[in-house]
Amino acid sequence: MTKPFRIALAGLGTVGVGVVKILQEHHDLIAARAGRPIEIVAVNAKTKGRDRGVDLSSYEWVDDCQDMAGRNDIDAVVEMIGGSDGVAADLVRGALENSLHVVTANKALVAHHGYALAQVAEKNNVGLAYEAAVAGGVPIIKSLREGFSANEIKSVYGILNGTCNYILTEMRETGRDFDDVLKEAQEHGYAEADPTFDVEGIDAGHKLCLLSAIAFGVPPDFDSLSITGISHLTSTDIDFARELGYRIKLLGVAKQMGNGVMRSVEPCLVPKDSQLGVVEGVFNAVLVDGDYVDKGLAVGRGAGEGPTASAVVADIIDLARGTIVPTFGRPVSQLGVPSWADLGETVSRYYLRINVLDKPGVIAKISGILRGLDISIESFIQHGRDPDQPVCVVLTLHDVLCGAMEKAYKAIEELDIVLEKPCLMRIEAL
Amino acid sequence: MTKPFRIALAGLGTVGVGVVKILQEHHDLIAARAGRPIEIVAVNAKTKGRDRGVDLSSYEWVDDCQDMAGRNDIDAVVEMIGGSDGVAADLVRGALENSLHVVTANKALVAHHGYALAQVAEKNNVGLAYEAAVAGGVPIIKSLREGFSANEIKSVYGILNGTCNYILTEMRETGRDFDDVLKEAQEHGYAEADPTFDVEGIDAGHKLCLLSAIAFGVPPDFDSLSITGISHLTSTDIDFARELGYRIKLLGVAKQMGNGVMRSVEPCLVPKDSQLGVVEGVFNAVLVDGDYVDKGLAVGRGAGEGPTASAVVADIIDLARGTIVPTFGRPVSQLGVPSWADLGETVSRYYLRINVLDKPGVIAKISGILRGLDISIESFIQHGRDPDQPVCVVLTLHDVLCGAMEKAYKAIEELDIVLEKPCLMRIEAL
Numbered sequence: 001m002t003k004p005f006r007i008a009l010a011g012l013g014t015v016g017v018g019v020v021k022i023l024q025e026h027h028d029l030i031a032a033r034a035g036r037p038i039e040i041v042a043v044n045a046k047t048k049g050r051d052r053g054v055d056l057s058s059y060e061w062v063d064d065c066q067d068m069a070g071r072n073d074i075d076a077v078v079e080m081i082g083g084s085d086g087v088a089a090d091l092v093r094g095a096l097e098n099s100l101h102v103v104t105a106n107k108a109l110v111a112h113h114g115y116a117l118a119q120v121a122e123k124n125n126v127g128l129a130y131e132a133a134v135a136g137g138v139p140i141i142k143s144l145r146e147g148f149s150a151n152e153i154k155s156v157y158g159i160l161n162g163t164c165n166y167i168l169t170e171m172r173e174t175g176r177d178f179d180d181v182l183k184e185a186q187e188h189g190y191a192e193a194d195p196t197f198d199v200e201g202i203d204a205g206h207k208l209c210l211l212s213a214i215a216f217g218v219p220p221d222f223d224s225l226s227i228t229g230i231s232h233l234t235s236t237d238i239d240f241a242r243e244l245g246y247r248i249k250l251l252g253v254a255k256q257m258g259n260g261v262m263r264s265v266e267p268c269l270v271p272k273d274s275q276l277g278v279v280e281g282v283f284n285a286v287l288v289d290g291d292y293v294d295k296g297l298a299v300g301r302g303a304g305e306g307p308t309a310s311a312v313v314a315d316i317i318d319l320a321r322g323t324i325v326p327t328f329g330r331p332v333s334q335l336g337v338p339s340w341a342d343l344g345e346t347v348s349r350y351y352l353r354i355n356v357l358d359k360p361g362v363i364a365k366i367s368g369i370l371r372g373l374d375i376s377i378e379s380f381i382q383h384g385r386d387p388d389q390p391v392c393v394v395l396t397l398h399d400v401l402c403g404a405m406e407k408a409y410k411a412i413e414e415l416d417i418v419l420e421k422p423c424l425m426r427i428e429a430l
Numbered sequence: 431m432t433k434p435f436r437i438a439l440a441g442l443g444t445v446g447v448g449v450v451k452i453l454q455e456h457h458d459l460i461a462a463r464a465g466r467p468i469e470i471v472a473v474n475a476k477t478k479g480r481d482r483g484v485d486l487s488s489y490e491w492v493d494d495c496q497d498m499a500g501r502n503d504i505d506a507v508v509e510m511i512g513g514s515d516g517v518a519a520d521l522v523r524g525a526l527e528n529s530l531h532v533v534t535a536n537k538a539l540v541a542h543h544g545y546a547l548a549q550v551a552e553k554n555n556v557g558l559a560y561e562a563a564v565a566g567g568v569p570i571i572k573s574l575r576e577g578f579s580a581n582e583i584k585s586v587y588g589i590l591n592g593t594c595n596y597i598l599t600e601m602r603e604t605g606r607d608f609d610d611v612l613k614e615a616q617e618h619g620y621a622e623a624d625p626t627f628d629v630e631g632i633d634a635g636h637k638l639c640l641l642s643a644i645a646f647g648v649p650p651d652f653d654s655l656s657i658t659g660i661s662h663l664t665s666t667d668i669d670f671a672r673e674l675g676y677r678i679k680l681l682g683v684a685k686q687m688g689n690g691v692m693r694s695v696e697p698c699l700v701p702k703d704s705q706l707g708v709v710e711g712v713f714n715a716v717l718v719d720g721d722y723v724d725k726g727l728a729v730g731r732g733a734g735e736g737p738t739a740s741a742v743v744a745d746i747i748d749l750a751r752g753t754i755v756p757t758f759g760r761p762v763s764q765l766g767v768p769s770w771a772d773l774g775e776t777v778s779r780y781y782l783r784i785n786v787l788d789k790p791g792v793i794a795k796i797s798g799i800l801r802g803l804d805i806s807i808e809s810f811i812q813h814g815r816d817p818d819q820p821v822c823v824v825l826t827l828h829d830v831l832c833g834a835m836e837k838a839y840k841a842i843e844e845l846d847i848v849l850e851k852p853c854l855m856r857i858e859a860l
Contacts, residue, residue: 026580026581032761033579033756033760033764035761035764139573139726143573143728146744146747147572148744150739150743275729291736292452292736292737293567293730294737295730296569296728296730296731297729297730298573298727298728299726299728301725301726306721309580311577311580313580314576323576323755325751326463326465330462330465331462
């Protein structure tokens, strides 16, 4: 087993460079662990000449990364380009078709095309490894696919996007509003110039698709996922959540309900002292509940050069050791048909904030709508204001059919005393 | 890959029975994940007839488990007997010598004989899997050996014994003393009739040996480990720790220091809101710091039928999938020579409680000893009592050479005003 494991690396952004750094700095340590040296044969990026802070002079420079897929002098292609389609997808597909292992951090690619790619990988007996795609510093793909493999998974809850968690933490700690904190996050490099994928929950959605595919043995199925981001949240909601003993987290949730697996990415209220409630700033965390293992929590850095590159290199070491695990935790032929729950028929507790004019009869109107739909109020907050002034009414609601809650929401939204779009969020007790 | 993976199971205590339950209840789910069915061929225990709550009628009963080792109709032996020597050790060695995979939860066996057993396993290209030996519900062996394999490990901190963590949590929450809580834990089945292995830190010591072997690429080396248990702790110390903003945890620590790797199992003060400080009751947790991945935390149930059996079955599934990872994370030939730090030359912060007679000059004597050894006081608590009565003096000390602290401890212990053995604990900031 002393034959080197040879890789070609496409993409030299932050993570790609991080992979080069680790493989250079820890060359001997990794060779000892893998039982063989890991050698970079060729690299590629859009721009050749730029100084990336690492010495690339001993690697062959490849102008067109697609040429890597056809090589027969390498064992694996490491795809660090990104994007669900185009160059990255072509490279990964081509490499797998040529019986090369693939390691990627590309959550969008695997969420959209993972099923088809898994078929190619399996047919050619190579691995498609993507630990870095979900919560870089947390080996959660491995834990779910291997560590908890003896369990029927009851639920997976994840704080899967560090940018959102950083923004929500800052909003709570400083009392500032979303736009203000986002701008600062962009200045610090914690958020992209175009933050849509992060703040609208799409990135977390990709990740949840991968986790739920493994947990429930089905293809990723991104298109059917319900996603709500955090850009509509206000410091008012953050403050009321705190008053009620909760924190707001953008949660990816996949859990067995009576009528299938309920999946969503949305901001939820979680108890402030709970295992996910205390996860702050750029950290990611995943809480898995299995029928035998019970609840297991993993917390770590979700992004950044070091943690993500660490996950990529761990995948490379696995492949160099000869470990190939089915892409979604079971052979493609064993993947089932998703049985996603109709969200309207699932049950949840809720937080509802309504901005109203403080007139007589306001509470009667709102509570009348709720009573008519059999929705039971758990708690009620309204801080005193002058009559005829705008005021926030905040309710928490006992377990209710989500479909009924949606109806109540629409009816309340249409009341003439309601001044703006109310804010409705699920409460997850965890 | 549809050929069944066949196992013989020796030992039908709590965990052994749990393994049977999972393999029966999740037979199809596990076959889908493993890509092949997993079949129990033979079982063994000391007593045959007893009702164990599972149907064993379709398995061959083997009177002498050693006969399992010689079989050629099985792929793996699952050793659920326990004990570092004797029957379990003979069975595991025999099975590996006969080129059978071995899955075990036996931390004592692997801590004492893991190096020799790893040699046999490797020579015969079979796996020696022991995920269940450390923190059953937490896939920490896998995370450390595979998930964090790209990193030079800087430190591993673990709450590795659920019995001790339960006792310490109960002592803090109820104000009761060690003996009282231990008795209750025994009545609830959280502690063994002979609790020595747990409360004296030996069990945690076995586990720390395994974690540090993987983290630092050396044989387990149990004999050189420094171990202190929790049986000497009093509710007084628990209360003072609380007053200082800490909780007392039995910590397994293995961390790179200037002069090697410092390893110890001992009760330490950790900040009450820290990632390990909030881990309470029977839960286990491990915090790993790697140079690229940064800090990663995993929390879950440490023991009990479900979590431990879940880990055993996960190992079986790995082997059925064809995954064999070197026992201590690298081939035996690549394991290094341990470079354990001389504890006296490491540096730590400390908590020191001294029961003294409240006479003039007491503080001067104590602080004189400390000053003479260049030990700097960080904080000082003495609650008022009547003169000439016994009183507790509690100090916290800035970073100090542990050897100097030991000298100070001895000198203080010998003062005539000191009424009983002082209590000295390290403070881990985490």
